[in-house]
Amino acid sequence: MTETDLVIIGAGASGLLLLQELHHHKFCGSVTILERKAASNDDRIWSFWDYHQLPDYLRENVDYQWPKWRFSSAAGQREMHEPTQPYCSLRSGTLRSLTDDMVNKLPSFSIIYDCIVDQIEQYQGKSVLTTSKGQWSTPQIIDTRPPPLHHRHFGLFQCFLGIEVETEKDAFDPSSADLMDDIKNTEQGLEFVYVLPFSKRHALIELTYFSAAPIVPKTLEPRLQSIINQRLHSQSFKPVREEMGTLPMYSIDLNRANANSAHLYGGIAGGAMRASTGYSFLNSQRWANDLAQQIVNHRQIHHQRPIARTYRMLDLLFLRVLRTTPELGVSLYTRMFQALEAKTFIHFMSERASLSEIAQVVWAMPKRLFLLKLVKSYLKSNRSTDE
Ligand SMILES: Cc1cc2nc3c(=O)[nH]c(=O)nc-3n(C[C@H](O)[C@H](O)[C@H](O)COP(=O)(O)OP(=O)(O)OC[C@H]3O[C@@H](n4cnc5c(N)ncnc54)[C@H](O)[C@@H]3O)c2cc1C
Structure with missing residues (x-):
């Protein structure tokens, strides 16, 4: 059994951000992240506005920026322009390699990939985690596993499927992101297309629904294909990456009913996701910064909800x-x-x-x-x- 001062379950947005913040706040204890996925996983792009308070390690590593973003429906289009606070994107693979590089230089930090946490038990005042790669014992767990979806709410589900495409001819305007393009009411819910143009010949095109019931993302493929063909005027394209998800658009915070401060929840599980948008990245960064300060200053960990x-x-x-x-x-x-x-x-x-x-x-x-x-x-x- 391996002893460690802190275990973070999950190397997703919140787990990686917390490790980064612990390093930036000079935490000298040992930290282990246990992550189910493989190290090479690059399954999503996180976007957010640079509102002047991003830490340098993020601002310097943002993959793309757009000074303009658009919204359009059958009734017309609105473009917003704010070059001082651009819309930014960071690939999950970028944050992961940045954090892997940091961990390689720090003997007290580690990330164990391909490691599924199966069980957590209490033993002699500590938590013992049983995983597919052995057992860890720790006084403090930060758990970022997103909870399963449920139906006991008055909210919605955000269901989407996106394909990153490369074309041979110019097809995109890389100065402007489409946040909600061609928004319309359909039987499945509110439909729109989200486009992140990385260059004139490279973009992520994502079909999204806000729906009352979850939609299996793969079933969106025919509709997405037809949208892509229409946008590219049937020009052929190379699919380079796919991303998909079904996000909860309702209130979540597992810490609300949790009296155990030695096992805290973070990320979506800890209430970082904005229910009306599905955005959580910036909230997780602020939460990670706050939590890292508490841990480094040996204060009793006090959960603050990431969204006011x-x-x-x-x-x-x-x-x-x-x-x-x-x-x-x-x-x-x-x-x-x-x-x-x-x-x-x-x-x-x-x-x-x-x-x-x-x-x-x-x-x-x-x-x-x-x-x-x-x-x-x-x-x-x-x-x-x-x-
Ligand atoms: C494709 C996609 C695009 C998104 N784009 C945006 C965006 O542009 N902007 C934005 O703000 N938000 C976006 N989101 C929403 C949200 O920010 C992300 O889902 C974000 O990754 C949530 O962070 P998290 O740390 O809560 O969860 P995750 O990033 O999902 O991390 C949880 C981690 O826990 C691991 N895990 C789960 N179970 C176990 C287990 N038993 N043992 C070990 N590890 C386990 C998972 O593999 C995962 O890596 C997007 C979501 C998706 C799916």
Whole structure:
């Protein structure tokens, strides 16, 4: 059995960010990450706005940046432009190799890949983790395994399938990302296309649904193929990578019902995901920074929810409206994109909005309908796992 001061379960966004932050805060104890996947895994691209508080190790390693981003529906298009706070993307493979390089220089840090955590038991005041690669004993676990999806909520699921393509002729505008292109209401839910153009001949094209029930991403393939053919005017392309997911668009925080501070949850499991968007990367970075400071300063670990209550409440209300009146989906997003300045939009998406900016978002929504849903959600709140 291997003894270590801290075990992090999962080398995904939050696990890797926590290891980075522990290093940057000069933690001198031993840390082991136990990760189910293989070391070479590069299965997603994390995007976020650079809101001037990114740590250098991330800003210097961002893979792509866009000063502009777009939203479009049958009714028209809106482009936002904010070169000082660009939309940024970081490949999971980039963060992983950065962290692997760091770990190779630090004998007290390690990442064990291909290692499935099966069981956690308490023994003599410590946690003992039984895995496919042996046993670890530790006084502190940070668990970042995302919890299984469930249906006891009034939210939605974000289901998507994306293909990174390379073309022989110019096909993309690399100065602008498509956040929600051709957004429309369909039987399966709100549909839109997300495009990250890395160059004129290389882009990620992702078909996304906000739906009331999970959709198996692979079943989206025929629709995605037809969208790609249409965009590329049937020009042939080389698929270079695929990414997919079904993300929970409802409130999650396993720490809420957890009295054991020696086994804390992080990442999606710890409440880092914004329910209305599926974004969690920046929240996990802020959470990791905060937790690393507590650990290094030997303070008692105190869980703080990564997303402020105002945003959690607004998101849940917005999702309830979307779930109960899906036909309004396109108009809700159109109102928001039309009403907000780029900076206000970034601040709201990154949970850095001032009160007046939050008021602008609320004001852009149909007020009577939201008020009605607010009253209904209050009355029904004891029947859901939402807040
Ligand atoms: C394809 C995709 C694209 C996304 N794009 C964005 C984006 O652009 N911006 C954004 O903010 N968010 C994005 N998200 C949402 C979210 O930020 C990511 O899912 C993010 O990776 C969540 O981080 P996490 O640390 O909570 O979980 P994960 O990154 O999923 O990490 C959890 C880790 O735990 C490991 N694990 C699970 N079970 C075990 C076990 N039993 N033993 C050992 N290890 C285990 C998993 O293999 C995984 O590596 C995206 C999600 C997906 C799926």
